[in-house]
Amino acid sequence: MNLSKRLRTLSDTGDIIREEILSPEGIQEAIAVMARDIAYRCAGDNVAFIGIYTRGVTFARRVAAELKTQGLDYPVGTLDISLYRDDFDNRGSELPRLESSDVPFALDGARVIIFDEVIFTGRTVRAALDGLMDYGRPAKIELAVLIDRGHREIPIQPDYVGKKIGTTRDQYVKVRFHEDDEREGVFIVKKRAGQPHHPA
Amino acid sequence: MGERTRLFKNGRIASADSSDFREADVLVDADGLITAIGSGLATPEGSEVIDCTGCLLVPGMFDVHVHAREPGHEHKETLATCSAAALHGGVTGVVLMPDTSPPVDSGNLVKSAMDLVSEVSAIPMYQSGCLTKGREGNEMAGFSGMASRGVPMLTDADRTVACPDLMRRCMEYACDFDLLVTSHTDTPALSKAGVVNEGRVSYRFGLPGIPAISQELAIDRDIHVAQHTGARLHLQQLSSARGLESVRRAKGAGTRVTCEVSPQHLVLTELDIRDYNTHFKFNPPLRSVQDTEALVAGLIDGSIDLIASDHAPHTEFEKSSDFGSAPFGATGLETSVLVLHDRFIRTGVFGWDLLIQRYSDAPRKLIGLEPVVIAEGCAAEFFVFDPAAETAITREYLRTKSPVSPFLGETLAGKMRGTVLGMAWHGEE
C-alpha cells in the first residue's frame, strides 16, 4: 500500500488530501474479506442489508455484489436518516435534500446488517437504528463499516470492520467510491475553510 | 418668532407669472408687511436676518382638502397640530372638510368650528359645510345658515350623495347662495367592498377592487346635474384618465366645473403598493401608470385646476391592521411641496410658476380669495425653500399627530427652511 503524501485537491469538495489510507485495491480487498466474514457468520439466516445514504448504500451494494458471486443473494435496502438526526436545530443555513428510503422486504425475523462507510461518534448509526425500527422489528441488527476511526460518543460498536485507524478528532476522513465520486479511495483530508462538518 | 423686522437676504423670489426668479432681498416689518424688495437692502437695526442664499421664496400654498379631525377625532389630529403641519409644509391656508364628529351641517356648527380655529390655529382655516344632514345622503343640510357663516363650499367629504334627485335639489338650492358644490366622486354600489384599484394589482393581492368606472360614472353624473342646474361644481381627487376626459369635455362646453388632484395621485401608482402597506391605501385608490401620466399632463395643461392633498390623518395603530380593514388616507400637508419638487420641479417637468398657479392661486380663487404674491405693500405670506438640500421623511420629521405617509422612509430633494405668515416666522432658526 502506497502511503505517499501528496497535495492535490479532491475535486468534489476542494478538500486537500493529506494522506491516502486505502487505495482502490485496498478497498476491494477489505470488501472481499468482509463478505467472507458475513457469509460465514450469517450462514443460514434470513439476512438483509440496509445502507445509510449516500456511501453506505454503495458500500452495502458492493458487499452484496461480492456475496452474489458466491451464490448468496441478500437484498439491499436504503435509509435516509436525516429526519432522525439529533442536530436538527443546528442545521444552520444548509437545506438537506431527503432521499427516498426504501426497505422492500419484511424486517420481522430478519438479521439486518446496517452499512455505513465510516463510523466516528456513532450518532449517525443511532439515528439509523431509530429509523430502521420504525419500519419493523428485526430479529437481530448488526453494523458493518468500511472504516472505524474511533472517538465514539455513544456505546455503539461495529460488528464487521474493513479497517480500523487511529485519528485525531480534528482530522477528516473521507471515503470515496467511483459510483458516487470522481476518484476512489479512503483519505485523510484538510478541509477548505468554512466547510460544514457532520461527525458521523 | 414674534414681532420684529426680518430681512430675507439673497433669496430668489418665485411667482406664478414667470419661470424666472427675481433675485432680491425681502424686508418684512414688525407688522408682517413686506416693506421693501430689492438687491442689497440695508439691514435695519434690531432686525433678524435670514440668509436665503441659494434658496427660493415662494408664495404660501393653499390646500382646499384637509381633514383636521377636530372636533371628534382628536386622537388622529387637532386643529393645532394640523396648523403646525401646514406651516411645516409651506401651506398658509386650508379649507377644512366637514366630516368631524359631529359633522358640520348647520350654521352653528360652522361658527363653533371657526371660533375654535381662531383660538388655536396659526393659519387661516375655512370651514366647509355638509351637503346633507349628518353626511347621510338623505336630507339637505341647512344651507342658508351655513352660507351666512361664510362656508367656502358644500361637500359631504368622502361620501357621495348617491341619490341623483337629492343631488339635483342640493345643486339647485346651492345656486341661490352661489355656493360651490364640491363632490367626492364615487358610486358606492360599485366601490362598496373595494380597497384598491380593480385590475392586476387587486388580483395579485387578492383584494376586492374599486373599478375606475366607480369614479368616472359619478363624475359624469355630477357634471350633467351641474349643467342642468347651473350650479358651480368642484370635483375632488381625480384619479383616472377617463374621468379627466369627462372634465375636459364639460369645460369645453362651458360648464362651470373645476377639479383637483393630489400629489400622491400624480406621483404614485397601484404598482407602488408593496407588501400590503396600508400607507398606500387611498380613496380614490392609486391607479395605473397610464392614469397617472394623464393626470400629470392634465395638471400641466390646466384641465386640472388645482392641487389638493386630501390630508387625512389616521393613527399608526389604525393603519397597522390588514389592508382590507385599515382606513383610507394618509397625511399630505407636510410632504406635498417636497414631493412635487422632488418628482417634477427638480426634473424639469414643470416649474415653480406652475406649482404656484395650481397649489396657491387657483385654490384661493376657487373660494374667492385673492392670490398671494411677494410684493411690496403686501402681507408677508411665503415659505423659504432650499432646493439643493434634502429632507428625510421620518416619523420625527412630521409634525402632524399621525405620522402616516406613503413617503415615509424616502429622502426627498429640497428642504423647507420655514414659513412666514404675517408677523410670524415658523422656521428652523
Place this chain on the structure above:
Amino acid sequence: MSELKPRKDLLDIESLDLEEIEYVLENAVPFKQLFQRSVKKVPTLRGKTVLNLFYEPSTRTSSSFEVAANRMSADVTNFTISSSSVVKGESLLDTIETLQAMRSDYIVIRHQAAGVPGIVAKHTGASVINAGDGYHAHPTQALLDAMTIREVYPEYKGRKVVIVGDILHSRVARSTSTLLHKLGIEVAVLGPGSLVPGGRHDFMTRLRSWDEVFDWGPDAVYLLRVQMERQEGQFFPSIAEYHKMYGMNSQRLVRMRELGAYLMHPGPVNRGVEITDEAMRYERSLISTQVENGIAVRMAVLHWLKPETDKD
C-alpha cells in the same frame, strides 16, 4: 447540500424561486413514502410546537396540518377563532402579542383578510405558514396540487391544466395557477364572465365553453368549489345554472375519458354543484391523492422552514 437559503415563512407562491419549489416538491416524496410504514411518524420536530390559528372554519386544511405536524412528532395546539368574536384590526395585534408570548415554533394561520399572515410573520420569530388568507393565497394547496400533477405526469412541462369556476374569489386558483406556470405548465380558466377577472395573470388564458376546453385538450381539469352567497353582491344567477353551465356532468365526463384527462378539486366538494356523484367516481380522479399529498407536502414545508426563535 443545496445552495438554497433557508426561509422563515411560507406566505405565498409568488415569492418562491423555482429552486425552492423543486426542493419542497422533491422532499415531499420521501415524506409520502413514510405513510406506508406502520410507524408513520418521524422524530424530527420532537419538542417543537405548531400552533394552528384558524380564523375561518376549515376541518379539512386544519386537520391536514395537524396530521402533518403530528407525524413530525411536533406538539400541536388548535385555535379556532370564529369571526364574530374577532374585531378586525385591533384584535389581530393583541392576538399577535399573545402568540409571541407562547413562543411557538410554527404558526399555521388561516384568515379571511388578505395580508394577515404577512403581518403576523413580521411580528414573530415563529415560522408562519399561510393556510389561506382571503382571496389572496393558499401556498400549501398549490404545492400539493403540483406534487399530484407531477406524480401522474413526470414529464409535466408543457402539460395543460384548466381551472374551472370562480376565478375571481379563489385563492386556490391564484396560487395554483402561479405555481403551475412557474413549472412550465400551461394554464387556462373557464368560468362565467362575472367571475373571471380582467386583471388576472396574463398567462391564464380564458376559454369560453366546455367544448373549447376539450378542443384545447387539457391533461387535467381542476374544479373549484363554488360559493353563491357573497357579501359584495350577486355574481351568478343560481346554483342550478352554474351546474348546467360549468358542472362536471356525465356528458363532460365522456370527453374527459376520451382525453384521458385527470380530475382535480381542492375540496370540500359540493356534489350537484361543481360535480355530479357519477363524476366523483371517475377512475382518473386525483381528489383523494390530493388529500394524501397534502399531508406529505405540509410535512415537507415544516421540515424546510426555519423559525428565528431568538427573535421574540
